[in-house]
Amino acid sequence: xxxxxxxxxxxxxxxxxxxxxxxxxxxxxxxxxxxxxxxxxxxxxxxxxxxxxxxxxxxxxxxxxxxxxxxxxxxxxxxxxxxxxxxxxxxxxxxxxxxxxxxxxxxxxxxxxxxxxxxxxxxxxx
Numbered sequence: 001x002x003x004x005x006x007x008x009x010x011x012x013x014x015x016x017x018x019x020x021x022x023x024x025x026x027x028x029x030x031x032x033x034x035x036x037x038x039x040x041x042x043x044x045x046x047x048x049x050x051x052x053x054x055x056x057x058x059x060x061x062x063x064x065x066x067x068x069x070x071x072x073x074x075x076x077x078x079x080x081x082x083x084x085x086x087x088x089x090x091x092x093x094x095x096x097x098x099x100x101x102x103x104x105x106x107x108x109x110x111x112x113x114x115x116x117x118x119x120x121x122x123x124x125x126x
Contacts, residue, residue: 005020
């Protein structure tokens with residue numbers, strides 16, 4: 001499986017961005033996809049999780065009601081729509097993939113739960 005992200009950039013506070021993650025060489029109809037972010041000096045944190053092909057979604061409290069994870073199965077692409085961006089959202093954003101999920105939906109996803117990662121895309125909010 002390969003993940004290629006795009007859509008990062010620089011925006012002013014209150015603006016919007018949509019990140020894309022193209023998933024290639026995937027053979028599963030249903031799988032788990034997550035968006036993580038890592039700010040300088042901080043640990044990588046999960047911000048959104050989706051059971052692609054199902055209906056389960058999870059969001060970190062810090063992004064709830066502002067970020068939306070979605071997918072287009074025909075394009076094999078997972079998206080992260082980010083609205084009302086704040087300076088504290090500044091980070092490198094990574095998409096992650098795994099056919100199974102060892103975490104639970106009451107707790108944030110952790111990097112160890114995912115075996116495949118994109119290269120990361122920078123989001124800067126000023």
